[in-house]
Amino acid sequence: MLSKTPFSSAILAVILLSGCASTSQPSINSKMDTTASSLKEYIAQKRVDDAVNYSVIAERQDQTLIEFRTYDERFADATSRDVMEVLDDLKGYCQSINGRGVYGDQAINTLKAFPTLLSIDYVAYKREIREQGVGYFAGFYKCASPKDGFEVVMKDEVEPRQSNILGNKRDAKQTYSRYYLVSHEKPQTLGQKTWLNNQKYANFANQYPLIEGVLGVGGGNSNVIPWRYERITGAQKYCTYHGGEFFVSNPMTKFKDMSMDEYLLTRMDELKNTSSINVFMDNETFTCKNPQDKKHDFILIHSGKNIEFKRWN
Secondary structure, eight states: OOOOBOOOHHHHHHHHHHSOOOOOOOOOOTTOOSOOSSHHHHHHHHTTTOSSSEEEEEEOSSEEEEEEEEEEEEGGGOOOHHHHHHHHHHHHHHHHTTOEEEEOHHHHHHHHHSOOTTOHHHHHHHHHHHHHOSOSBSSSEEEEOTTTOEEEEEEEEEEEEEEOOOSSGGGOEEEEEEEEEEEESSOOOSOOOGGGGOHHHHHHHHTOSSHHHHHTOBTTBOSEEEOOHHHHHHHHHHHHHTTOEEEEESGGGTTSOEEHHHHHHHHHHHTTTOSSBOSSOSEEEEEEEOTTOGGGOEEEEEETTEEEEEOOO
């Protein structure tokens, strides 16, 4: 028993690396294999056609970090659509391993604060939450299973970016992420980030032989571009898709290279008690190292509102 413990390729390039995306939700593979061996595999199978909003963005053997980024959402129309999408996956996987799941207070409170009107899913969640009650788990979701039990904690409003104020605050739009930190009871297989085996991402990446084409630098263009959070996560995806390793160096790492996986997971632990966070800092360097294919080596230097692109070999 669970105790009450506290596009075209050009358009896609802009979406993946500049932060300009539609508010459409991840598409679902209705014919997915329900015998996934891990939560990451389950998400990758179910969201096979999404390459923008929804990513398994960092891994350890005992932890998985999921990011769901929402683009240009009007403050007045903020919803919990993304919360329900993630809950659907957590619940679906938990059921597939014959687990017993409970809604955490984070999920319950977010659904109450940001309902999605006229949604059948929301009505169903509201009914289930009312039947369960609060106080069973302080985090987001918990699954008890001897096969692969796990707990999930949500970090809200990660890397918030306000964009487009159309005359008054009611019309203001915001782009932001919610991160979901999953702690596993059993060791997980690494190297299963969602974009690594995603056909839509493969189609995008194969259109750009070099990162310069994705970033829009070089060839007469400036090597200095405006800072955007999406440029860094996009560079991480491009680098690792081509077999490289992506590192960050900043004050938190004492200006020593740290893998992006370790950095993101460490940062989540550091910032767990804040209400709204920026993952990255104003003075930092990101490096893609690819010993097997040097043409994919590159450096991004973040300083305030700008990013400078460099080759380091």
